[in-house]
Amino acid sequence: MAKSARWFSLGATLVLGTGGSHGYEIIGRMAPEVASKPVPVVYWVKDGVTAEHQARALGHIREGFQRWEDIPTCGLRFMVADTLHGATQPKVDKGKFLVIVGNASDLTSGGATYASETGPGTWFGAVADNIEDIAPVAVHEIGHALGFGHTSIGQLFPAGTLPAMHWAVASPVPLADDIAAASLAYPDPVRSLRAETGCITGRLVSAGPPATGIGGMNVVAVDMGGKPVIGRLSAFYGLWAGRFDLCGIPPGNYDLRFLDGKSYRGLLNVDEPANIRVEAQVDNAPEPASLRRTVAAGDSLDLGDISVAIEPVHADSVAAESLWVSFRGRFLPMASTALPDAPSGKRYDAWIHLRGGVRGLQIRDLQGVFAANIPPGLTVKMEQDIRTTGDAVNGNAFLSVRGVPIGNGSYTLKIPIVDRRSVVDTVTLTLRVGTGVGIAGGKASLRNPARPRKEVDALGREPGEASGSAARPEYVHPGARGNGNQ
Numbered sequence: 001m002a003k004s005a006r007w008f009s010l011g012a013t014l015v016l017g018t019g020g021s022h023g024y025e026i027i028g029r030m031a032p033e034v035a036s037k038p039v040p041v042v043y044w045v046k047d048g049v050t051a052e053h054q055a056r057a058l059g060h061i062r063e064g065f066q067r068w069e070d071i072p073t074c075g076l077r078f079m080v081a082d083t084l085h086g087a088t089q090p091k092v093d094k095g096k097f098l099v100i101v102g103n104a105s106d107l108t109s110g111g112a113t114y115a116s117e118t119g120p121g122t123w124f125g126a127v128a129d130n131i132e133d134i135a136p137v138a139v140h141e142i143g144h145a146l147g148f149g150h151t152s153i154g155q156l157f158p159a160g161t162l163p164a165m166h167w168a169v170a171s172p173v174p175l176a177d178d179i180a181a182a183s184l185a186y187p188d189p190v191r192s193l194r195a196e197t198g199c200i201t202g203r204l205v206s207a208g209p210p211a212t213g214i215g216g217m218n219v220v221a222v223d224m225g226g227k228p229v230i231g232r233l234s235a236f237y238g239l240w241a242g243r244f245d246l247c248g249i250p251p252g253n254y255d256l257r258f259l260d261g262k263s264y265r266g267l268l269n270v271d272e273p274a275n276i277r278v279e280a281q282v283d284n285a286p287e288p289a290s291l292r293r294t295v296a297a298g299d300s301l302d303l304g305d306i307s308v309a310i311e312p313v314h315a316d317s318v319a320a321e322s323l324w325v326s327f328r329g330r331f332l333p334m335a336s337t338a339l340p341d342a343p344s345g346k347r348y349d350a351w352i353h354l355r356g357g358v359r360g361l362q363i364r365d366l367q368g369v370f371a372a373n374i375p376p377g378l379t380v381k382m383e384q385d386i387r388t389t390g391d392a393v394n395g396n397a398f399l400s401v402r403g404v405p406i407g408n409g410s411y412t413l414k415i416p417i418v419d420r421r422s423v424v425d426t427v428t429l430t431l432r433v434g435t436g437v438g439i440a441g442g443k444a445s446l447r448n449p450a451r452p453r454k455e456v457d458a459l460g461r462e463p464g465e466a467s468g469s470a471a472r473p474e475y476v477h478p479g480a481r482g483n484g485n486q
Contacts, residue, residue, distance in 0.1 A: 025151060025165070025232075028147040030119055044092075045085050053103075064141075072188065073188050074179070074186050076186045102127070121147075151178070155264075176250060177248075200256060202305070213234075215236030218232075218259040232245070236276075264394070278360040282393055284310055337429050343434070344408055349401075375433050382398075383400045408434030
C-alpha cells in the first residue's frame with residue numbers, strides 16, 4: 001500500500017448518520033463519534049509465529065483492512081496502534097480492534113465478534129503458518145468485527161459472484177452487497193451511497209385473507225448477466241413486516257427475484273433479532289415472477305405491495321430414521337398419508353417435512369382432541385431445522401413422530417397446524433402400530449446420530465468447538481481462494 005507503515009489511511013473523517021439496518025445483515029455498529037476517527041488496530045502475535053509468517057500474515061491482514069477503506073462511500077479508516085508479542089493475551093483498551101495472529105495449532109477460534117457502540121469486535125484467529133493468502137479471510141472477518149453478518153446471497157448463484165460476507169468466504173474484495181452494508185453503517189461525509197446508487201423498496205404480502213406481510217423472504221436484485229448485486233431478507237415483524245429495502249444498487253437494469261430459504265442455504269447468523277432459522281420462508285409458495293426495473297443514480301423506486309400465493313400446509317416427504325441432530329435422513333416423497341409402519345415395543349422415529357404456510361408453524365390443539373388420538377408411547381412435535389452448516393435450509397419445518405409405541409392398531413392423526421397469518425391447516429397422517437422393524441442397532445441413535453459432512457472454520461475446526469472466549473465469535477469457512485462452496 002502507498003501508505004505510512006503505521007497508517008492504513010491518512011486523515012480522519014466524520015461519519016454523518018447511519019442507514020436503516022433492517023435490510024442488510026448489520027448486527028452491530030460503532031457509534032458515529034467512534035467510527036469518525038481512525039480505528040486503532042492492535043496485533044497480538046502469539047509465541048511460535050516465525051518472523052517470515054508474521055510479515056506475510058500482517059501484510060495480508062492490512063490488505064483486508066484496505067479493501068474496506070477503499071469503498072468510496074464508506075468513511076472508515078484504520079491505523080496500526082501496536083504489535084505485541086507473547087504467550088498471554090494482552091489487555092487492550094476498549095475501542096481498539098484486536099487481531100490475534102497465531103499458528104493454526106495454537107488458535108482456538110477463527111471467528112470474530114461483532115462491533116458495538118464503543119468499538120469494533122475482536123478477530124480471534126488469523127492463521128499465520130498454513131494459509132498462503134489470508135487476505136480474503138481477513139476481509140470477511142474484519143467485516144464481522146465491524147458489525148456485518150452474513151449476506152443472504154447464497155449458493156443459488158455462481159461461486160464467483162458471491163459477496164465477501166457470504167458465509168463460506170467468497171469474494172476477496174467487497175462487492176456491491178458488502179459496499180452497501182458498509183456505506184449505510186459508516187457513511188462517508190462527502191460521497192453518499194444514495195446519491196451514487198439507487199434504491200428499490202416494496203412489501204411482500206400474502207394474497208389473503210388476511211393479507212399479511214411476509215417476513216423472511218430473500219429479495220435479490222440480479223443484473224442482466226445473472227449476477228446477484230444486492231440481497232436482503234424482508235423484515236420479519238411489526239409495521240415493517242414483509243418490507244424490503246434494497247439500497248446500493250448501481251445504475252443499470254435488474255431483475256428483482258423473490259426467493260425462499262433454499263437460496264441462502266448454509267450458515268446464517270444465530271444472533272439475529274428475528275429467528276431466521278424458524279421464520280425464514282421455505283417451500284411455502286411458488287416463486288413469484290421476477291420484476292424488471294431500470295435503476296439510475298439517486299432513484300428511489302417503491303413497488304408497493306407484491307402479492308405472494310401461499311400453499312396450504314401439507315406433508316410432502318418422510319424419513320424413517322432419526323434426524324435429531326444430523327438431519328441427514330433419506331426423505332422419500334409421500335404418495336399417500338401413510339407413515340412407515342411402527343413396531344410395537346421398539347423405538348420409532350419418523351420425520352415429516354412440511355410445505356406451505358407462512359413460517360413459523362405451530363401445532364394448535366386447543367381442545368386436546370389431537371393429543372388424545374396419538375398412539376400410546378409416541379409423541380408428535382413440531383421441529384425446526386437447527387443446523388448451522390452444510391445442507392441447512394433456514395426455515396425448514398418438520399413434524400416428528402417418535403418414541404416406543406405400545407400395542408397394536410391403526411391410527412389417523414389429524415394435526416392442526418397454524419401459521420404466522422393465524423391460518424389453520426390440518427395435516428392428516430395414518431400410522432399402523434404392531435408391524436415394521438423400527439430403527440435397528442443404534443445406527444441413527446438419538447444419542448449418537450450419524451454425523452453430517454464436517455464444516456470447518458478458518459482453523460479447520462467444526463463450528464461450535466471451544467473458542468476460549470466469553471464473547472462467542474461467529475464461525476466461518478476458510479475459503480481463502482474465494483470458492484464459496486467449500
